[in-house]
Amino acid sequence: MVLGASSSIARAFALEAAAQGDDVLLAGRDTADLERGAADIRIRHDVQVEVIDFDAEVVDSHDAFVDAVTTRAAGFGDKPLNVFLAFGLMPDQSAIDADPDQAQRAIMATYAGAVSVLHRLAPILEARKSGHVVVLGSVAGDRGRIKNYVYGSAKAGLHAYLQGLRNRLFRSGVTVTTVKPGFIDTTMTWGMPGLFLVASPRDCARACLRYAKKGAEIRYFPSFWWVIMTIIKNIPEPIFKRLSI
Template identity: 40%
Template sequence: MRKVLIIGATSAIAAATARLFARDGDRMFLVGRREERLRATGDDLAVRGAELAGWHVLDVNDLDEQDAALKEAEEALGGFDIVFIAHGTLPDQSLCQSSVDVMIEEFQTNALSTMALLTRVAGMMEQAGKGGQIAVITSVAAERGRQSNYVYGAAKAAVDTFLEGLRQRLHKSGIGVTTIRPGFIDTPMTAEFKKGVLWAQPEDAAKRIHSAISRGADLVYVPSFWRWIMLVIRLIPRRIFKRIEL
């Protein structure tokens, strides 16, 4: 039985992944922004076999409250084997372009709040000295800035780079770091997007994420074909790329 902390636990991908941890009989602590959804998610996971240690309502942008949430989770679980960070928003790029305040708010949610959590979690796990695995959802958008979502992409790129350094730092402590780069996933956050063949369901994404965390993978694309799509996009010369509408 593993001790699993999930932050952003009520998101579609996180909830689907949590159901797989529940199937394994793992002990979980849930953190999210909406109390009613946390309760409902916790009840569902308990029915599916999880041992629920508790939950905590948290706005991840309240950096002072992060510490209290993590300490409560650590005490309830008795330490962390797995910490899975899955919160985020999909900003309106046009609003970010026209408002510095909106741009900063979105960067705060999608980058700085995660980096603050990681700084705290890494220190706690290092001090515990028992190893473990940290996993964080970023995005394929991190790999190259595109005019349609470069604020979101820049935030996720910051987290990607942060995770790369954290992975190197924590390796000697026996703590693994998994970077999860989803492509198009059919969730409430993407409800307004037209769906096509490149889109995946949260349940399929969860299977790949659960496997990657369980085996301690460094990096996983979800679905796997996004590795090759992004390779092609990264190889497009800048003089050509800047003329493409993406």
């Protein structure tokens, strides 16, 4: 199941999973777009693909969504339910500073919505006693930076939540992988100044699938971001607050 399936990384992930023979459940708001993507996957890889409506920001709809997932999953037989969560919202920090309501929406779409749906899916995963959960975090969550600290705080909260969820689901044989990408060539990053070493969505999707198969816990993508963020995290606060990064 791909949550936020219209994003470029999610599309690539769905295609890569299908190429390995996995059936796919695409979840997102733009179901017309997802139906087109589903048709493409079926033609390319001859696997079962379903589309289901999902909105991370409308948490009141998540109970009904999980009920629908349970019904749809029954049609896939006894196969493990693997979850890839790829949604988030990153307004420009200056726009958030001008309109604080955008901060609430970024937190809802990036953190609260993810917690809401994952916590409802957890009992299903526990009952099946198998499967993988892979969630796109971000290097932005490793330290609050002046350029995107609201989005970064949402990702930081998500990272902490996933640590606890990992401990919980481990007892049922389910792995939880947090992937922290650096700059990826997506609509979210398009036009942002100062980007460097930008990776492709397809390479990120392939890495996420590989991490899931290995049951990895926390991974940076590309891997050199671990070095970059280790340096950034260890800059003393009196120095860091004077930097424009």
